[in-house]
Amino acid sequence: MxxxxxxxxxxxxxxxxxxxxxxxxxxxxxxxxxxxxxxxxxxxxxxxxxxxxxxxxxxxxxxxxxxxxxxxxxxxxxxxxxxxxxxxxxxxxxxxxxxxxxxxxxxxxxxxxxxxxxxxxxxxxxxxxxxxxxxxxxxxxxxxxxxxxxxxxxxxxxxxxxxxxxxxxxxxxxxxxxxxxxxxxxxxxxxxxxxxxxxxxxxxxxxxxxxxxxxxxxxxxxxxxxxxxxxxxxxxxxxxxxxxxxxxxxxxxxxxxxxxxxxxxxxxxxxxxxxxxxxxxxxxxxxxWTSAGQAPAAIPFAIVEPRTQTDPMERQGDAADDPAIWLHPTNPAASRVFGTNKKQGLLAYDLQGKQTQLLESGRLNNVDIRQNVLLAGERFDLAAATRRDDNTLMLFTIDAKGDAAEAAVFPTTLEKIYGMCLYQPSGGALEAFVNDKDGRYQHYRIERSEGRFRAALLRSFAVASQPEGCVADDRSGRLFIGEEKLGVWSTSASAAKAEPLRMILPVGPALKADVEGMALYHGEKASYLVVSSQGDNSYVVLDAAAPHAVRGRFRIGMNVAAGVDGASETDGLDVTSANLGGPYAKGMLVVQDGYKRLPDGPQNFKYVAWDDIARALNLP
The missing domain is CATH 2.120.10.30 (TolB, C-terminal domain)
Structure with missing residues (x-):
């Protein structure tokens, strides 16, 4: 003994x-x-x-x-x-x-x-x-x-x-x-x-x-x-x-x-x-010798490879932030990815990752897009972005070729404007949610009269600490909000049906602070919310509908054959289920990459085929 x-x-x-x-x-x-x-x-x-x-x-x-x-x-x-x-x-x-x-x-x-x-x-x-x-x-x-x-x-x-x-x-x-x-x-x-x-x-x-x-x-x-x-x-x-x-x-x-x-x-x-x-x-x-052993992750990571990447930013350091996908009305292969450069403006890329446009519109942070929006009898494809230079919301029109142009600048009363997302109610029109680093949200309706775009404040509300990412589900009328240190909230996107925030995914085993970009994937069989779990360089996929079950999480690894590095410390992301052809027949995910490697370089965005994600997580 x-x-x-x-x-x-x-x-x-x-x-x-x-x-x-x-x-x-x-x-x-x-x-x-x-x-x-x-x-x-x-x-x-x-x-x-x-x-x-x-x-x-x-x-x-x-x-x-x-x-x-x-x-x-x-x-x-x-x-x-x-x-x-x-x-x-x-x-x-x-x-x-x-x-x-x-x-x-x-x-x-x-x-x-x-x-x-x-x-x-x-x-x-x-x-x-x-x-x-x-x-x-x-x-x-x-x-x-x-x-x-x-x-x-x-x-x-x-x-x-x-x-x-x-x-x-x-x-x-x-x-x-x-x-x-x-x-x-x-x-x-x-x-x-x-x-x-x-x-x-x-x-x-x-x-x-x-x-x-x-x-x-x-x-x-x-x-x-x-x-x-x-x-x-x-x-x-x-x-x-x-x-x-x-x-x-x-x-x-x-x-x-x-x-x-x-x-x-x-x-x-x-x-x-x-x-x-x-x-x-x-x-x-x-x-x-006996090792201490490593505690297994509560939810394991899958690893998916990016198919390609965009040209790098023209500015060094923390520049790239948030992407948004624009779908070409007749030729999916001619679709565009718009992305913000926090030190320069708005950029556009084709599906091969080549830069097609740069608008030096200032220090833009988050961007979102809605298409075929009916305003005052006219239809527009519109992008909106928060500009940190003057705490404004900028509006851009996008023409049939995928070229953007500045259309309007809307002042806010926020002091440190940060993230935003757009909402297109079932009845038409266009609305925008913008937030401040102090937790405040402002909800605007974007209108058009006398040939000009205008914004009217509908309501204000707040979370307790710093938010950034948000996404509105036009189909269900739900708004998802990311509070960076706490988790993901859900509430009604309608100002007329305001309700208390409800936590649907707290920071914990699946989600590591900071909670950053989020987007919705509407598939034929299910809809998913994709969230950037920046604290562990991963992405969480959960059901967009209650009770919002977590379906898995993944990391974006290296594609050696294509010479594309993985992604880490992702701020913004966007996803679409549209058939963009080739590897993107089931849609694509675009994420901001905080560290460009293979070799070192300025930040950029990575493209991931949704089909690769679905296989890795066994999604229907």
Whole structure:
């Protein structure tokens, strides 16, 4: 009983066992770096090249190269390995064919504009392989390895003197060991804003002796040698946070050039291979380890790929905001996507994503469209947008070719105008809901007389905190409002039938703040409300009709073949069920992308085929 209790304690605290692991083959003695293979063998990197060894240490293959920074991932033929050529500074991928016992070189990556100090592989949620290259001064790049050619994904700014890095694919965490300071955890997923947390720092900021050395991954955690290689530190990830999980003295005195490799040994056992200095021998040690485990998401994500993307904004930074779809009356393929640039005005794109028009109308935020609107005996296709320069509502006409023109400017009494949406009641006419960052809403009727457009205030109401996105269902007469920190409300869109707001989707397991853009998809069998869940870079699909059951949620991933990155931190979106031809026969979703990658660039909009969403979520 006492022994079992001690064993449980050791496992829970991730203590290093006192007994050594099975001895390492003598043929590993001169290796500078090691990587364990699933068949019990090893990849060994030494001054003569990269060697493939079996479990007994017998050499099966060798690739001559003077290299460093060995990392691996599983591959259909065995393993994918990457090293950095010390002569050319180019990353060299190789396929390790375990069945045939061969090392097959793939094309090398282009040389970056800096000396590579560290590199590591990353496999994202789509099972797409990436490579991080990190320079001595902190210049860093993320590259896409999958597909017909390698592509730069983004540039990063990391601390200087990072000599070791590893990526935990499950949590999408880039661990970077800064030799003079400590261990940092970064977000490895290129989509979204950068995130960083300190895992362990040197004294007086933490308990590391001088800084961070070699690094390796554990299930749900990491193992780190300090800078002089004398001490092993263990860390566990729990609910997105990194915490210390024990340490062990390895040598009275170590040195630079330490190295570390880990092999799972079954159950809670891990075999650790390490060397405390460049010229020190490799040693083996057993490790009892239990990961904290990751709490599963209440509602899992599907991943859909965008079919294409629009030309980028002409302004850097947070520029793109909200799209709206205009349907051509006779030729669906000639339809347009209008989008706002918060630093410039209103833009239009064709279905291939090419920009067709720019109206420099000011700092426009949200835009919405209604077509075939009957006003004073005339029919119009109209777009409306909020303008933050002067807190006004702008009205645009759209002609039969899809070209917009400024038509009217309506003042409001709002102080920080923000979002808006249009409503076309069953009796005709046109109405607009505009909101303020303080939660106020103003409801206007848009009319036309004497050849001019006019706006009349119908009512005012408010939510408790900042709103932005809203959408009105012309069919049911319902208005859906997004309160960014709280969730989605529903109420009557009719000023004559005003009713209290009713929460239909609170922030929680399915929806993460901020609540942003929303739109309605009216299909043949069902209608859905699509909401941007900006807090976790996802999109929620729920029934447009009460009780508004959640049908699923998805993320927009990378389309490697088309060279289109995913979408993240989406502000505005729009969707249509109209047959636009080709992949959009069941309609399309357009979303604003907060971070343009593959490569870095100004923001833009992504197009997603509704049929892809329906298949991913099993929608009727």
């Amino acid at each position: 006492i022994q079992s209790a001690i064993g449980a304690l050791l496992a829970s605290s991730a203590a290093v066992a006192a007994t050594p692991a099975p001895a390492l083959p003598s043929t590993l003695a001169n290796a500078a770096e090691l990587a364990a293979l699933p068949d019990g063998g090893w990849l060994a990197l030494d001054k003569n090249g990269l060697r493939l060894l079996d479990a007994s240490g017998a050499q099966r293959a060798q690739f001559p190269i003077r290299a460093r920074q060995l990392d691996t991932r599983s591959h259909a033929e065995g393993m994918l390995a990457v090293v950095v050529d010390s002569n050319t500074e180019r990353a060299q991928p190789l396929v390790v064919d375990l069945a045939r016992g061969t090392l097959n070189a793939l094309p090398a990556l282009p040389a970056p504009g800096f000396d590579v100090e560290a590199s590591c592989l990353y496999r994202d949620a789509q099972r797409i392989d990436h490579l991080f290259l990190i320079g001595k001064d902190g210049q860093s790049e993320q590259w896409l390895l999958s597909g017909a050619q390698y592509r730069p994904v983004r540039k990063l700014a990391l601390p200087p003197h990072i000599k070791h890095c590893r990526v935990d694919d499950d949590s999408h965490t880039l661990l970077a060991a800064e030799s003079d300071f400590g261990l940092w955890a970064y977000r490895a997923d290129a989509e979204g804003s950068g995130q960083r947390q300190a895992v362990a720092l040197r004294a007086p900021y933490g308990k590391l002796a001088g800084g961070a050395g070699a690094l390796s991954l554990l299930p749900g955690g990491a193992a780190l040698l300090d800078k002089d290689g004398a001490k092993l530190h263990l860390f566990r990830q729990r609910e997105g946070k990194w915490e210390a999980a024990g340490s062990q003295q390895l040598a009275a005195k170590g040195g630079r050039g330490n190295a570390l490799a880990v092999r799972a040994a079954g159950g809670n056992a891990v075999s650790l291979a390490y060397k405390t200095a460049e010229n020190a021998p490799w040693q083996a040690r057993a490790l009892a």
